[in-house]
Amino acid sequence: MEVYTGRGRCRNLTAKQGDRPQKAVWDWEAPLAIATISTASESRPATGEPDVRFRGVSKRFGPVVAVDNVAFEIPRGAFHSFLGPSGCGKTTTLRLIAGFEQPTDGVIEIGGASVVGVPAYQRPVNMVFQHYALFPHLDVFANIAYGLRQRRPQPARAAIERSVGEALELVRLPGMGKRRIWELSGGQQQRVALARALINHPTVLLLDEPLAALDRKLRRDMQIELQNLQREVGITFILVTHDQEEALSMSDTIGIMRDGRIVQMGSPTELYDAPVNRYVADFVGESNFFAGRILQHDLAGASLKTDKDVTLAAPLSRKGEPLTGKDRAVIAVRPEMIELWDLGDQTEFSIETTELGTVLVRAPKASRAGSGAFAPGSEVGLGWRRQGALALVDA
Ligand SMILES: Nc1ncnc2c1ncn2[C@@H]1O[C@H](COP(=O)(O)OP(=O)(O)OP(=O)(O)O)[C@@H](O)[C@H]1O
Ligand SMILES: [Mg+2]
Secondary structure, three states, X not given: XXXXXEEEEEEEEEEOOOOOOOOOOOOOOOOOOOOOOOOHHXXXXXXXXXXXXXXXXEEXXXXXXXXXXXXXXXXXXXXXXXXXXXXXXHHHHHHHHHOOOOOOEXXXXXXXXXXXXXXXXXXXXXXXXXXXXXXXXXXXXXXXXXXXXXXXXXXXXXXXXXXXXXXXXXXXXXXXXXXXXXXXXHHHHHHHHHHHHHOOOOOEEEEEOOXXXXXXXXXXXXXXXXXXXXXXXXXXXXXXXXXXXXXXXXXXXXEEEEOOEEEEXXXXXXHHHOOOOHHHHHHOOOOEEEXXXXXXXXXXXXXXXXXXXXXXXXXXXXOOXXXXXXXXXXXXXXXXXXXXXXXXXXXXXXXXXXXXXXXXXXXXXXXXXXXXXXXXXXXXXXXXXXXXXXXXXXX
């Protein structure tokens, strides 16, 4: 069977705006950031080693397994995100890299060398916390200078002033050193936290949900700003988020986490186009899932029969877990892969069908469906091509 076709009734109709920010808009005039901070990565010799490597790392808190036998590598200079639901072990993973926690099992390497037993303050790593934790009793300058003033021997005053000035330029807060923390907006406080973390030239910057407290608009602006900053300073950024849109729009690579494990690691495109199972397909973007009993599967694809006796077929995901030994599977269809007829930039439809339940469809504005030809309540035909679907392990 090459195509599924059927009929359904439009339940609702919502115009969906394109959801990628086109450009950063700031609420004050500031010159473009100038990359004046010389970074640790510039002076580091190229070793060919990844910046961060986990080998069989677990972290248990009593009976709770927060990180469960995890292995991964993050190359130097990458923008990597860990994405997953609350409690899946994201913060614990960052704290292990930072050295605030020690693994129960396994080895963590930074720049090719094991850091097991190395205390946090001796690691070439800095962390921006889930709640940015600025010192409220210190002004902006003193907050940013904190890391430098902790060094022994302490750098000369003029050197500290120069470094803080450069850091303020980098995060586009020039001349704001005298401000008190409470006189700053949420986004400005966020940038002070970034400047404070960057001042010691870490090899790896760890960011734990750094944008969670910001409103949607400011969060989008800061996402672009963070990406620009990462390109300018060229150090490895490891970001933790449970916001899939944030991870997808910012990262070179993403690790999808579940119950202390990494389910899949790859580029945003790879995770979207070739999920290992239903969990990843559901976490990255949106999909319709049709579950059923496996009728047949081979290298070319799989077919299954739903509980309402509809036979559906789809190719396998390139990275899919094998279906062998499973009775049931799901067919996943992205909303933009489904065509509507007699019915149309991103208009979303929710179509009630008798055979497959509710199906989510996204149609381009240029199409007839997107132009508003289909009113709620109208009967429509819908279908998709076999190549527009994936057969997945229902895990
Ligand atoms: N110090 C601790 N003692 C006991 N259990 C802990 C400790 N820290 C974390 N945990 C547990 O480990 C698991 C993972 O926690 P973690 O903070 O890494 O989750 P997370 O993915 O960052 O979640 P969130 O998105 O809510 O911040 C949770 O079950 C949590 O309760
Ligand atoms: Mg957390």
